[in-house]
Amino acid sequence: MKGMLLKDSILLKKNMILSAAVFLFIGLLFVLVRISMEHGNLAKDEEIRQSLLSNQFLFYYISPLVLFLMGVDHVAGTIGLDMTSGWMRFLFSETGDRSRYVRGKICFTVLEYGGMLLIAFGYLWLMTALSGESITWSRAGNLSIIWLLCLSAALLQSLLTVGVENKEKAQIIMMIPIILLYFVFSGVMINKLEEMYLNDGSTPLDVLREELMAAQSWLIPAAVIGSAVILTGGYFLSVEFLKRREIK
């Protein structure tokens, strides 16, 4: 297990550095905008400042979201590489339980995303401190939902890659429910938007914020339970596929 974790960390070193660099760059832009809202050019125009203030919840979550999304493909990439480089022959020639391989990949994903969550909370603390606020349960909850969904997506893609033995196929299979979810979500949002526009002329971002706040009480448990069900099923299925596979 330790060896596998070390191998994957070496394989993913560049990808992780790139993700961190992109996160830092986007985060830096938001930090600069936030400082400018108090001491720079953005502070001079009250209308723009108020508009940014009402939407500043986006500042807290966009950079972490980018970081989490960039990690979705990491472990699945190492599985794809294991398969194409012939490393699986080595795995199958070992006498131990093959499920160790899947557990190792899950362990690495959880460790990687754990590190990302710490960084994201550090960033959230910085942004809220710049705004003269603090990390509330609501903000921590929102960040946790985003983290959990991205972690689930990363694990699911890894398990799918093990199951279908092909990284590209796994990506295509993953895209289908995501596209469906996107259409359902945008359909719901358009309906909400029409209602709210009629009532008080809210902007799409206002609607998004309202919806997120309202859905938080059931979204966190639903996300936790849904992810747990999908991932447990995915784990057992991928282990079963791996056990039945012949050495090529």
Place this chain on the structure above:
Amino acid sequence: MTGLLLKDLIIRKKMLLFIVPCLLVLSGWSVLAARLDPETEGWQVKMLSLFSSLIVFFMLEMMEGSLFSSDEMKKWQSWIACVPEGVKLQVGSKYLMSFLMTVTVFSVCDLFGALSGAILQEDMTGILTLISLLIWIQLFIRSVETPFLVAFGSKNGNSVRILLVLAVFLGAVVYGLFGDISFFTSEENGKNLVFWFRDFKLEANEYLLFIPAAVLVLYYVSYRISCRLYLKGGKQYDQ
């Protein structure tokens, strides 16, 4: 030379099949807007032409950045270096390909811009000149960055390029957020900035005619430098 150009075209066959329709759609936006919506105003089409040309500019920048990478993957430079005048031909073919791509793409943008102007019976001379200027800006960027790509390999060269672009972008953002931007934000000048683009006229800017000549000289100098650096760069990535 013809063979090398043909090779580059064949290697990029699939990419071109994807990119060319995208470029045509992007540069044809203004024509579609002018043709489909009779209420479209002249200045809107001008801005649309300029905007789509800028998107094309960045797409082209990405495409041309990959000119050297395919040869690196195939370890091409050792073979071409053995051919008489091989290095000059190889580097020359890349420069020529880059030049032809840039001129062709922006000529198409100009053509579509002129077409939309003709549909709306609007004088597009100024905006078409600005689009043509993008050719020389693109070639200027190529002149500067190609020697880096040749000397350090496309991977490291692209990293340097991305870092430079990000540094410039970050500098612009910091200036925009904290610097003196009264020229853009004042009631008078803020409007004039848009009108400057809209009412751009070549007659008032004759000095712009010297830009193509200067860029072409720089492009040639860049080619000569790249020829000298080619084998040095080859040693780095032919491992």
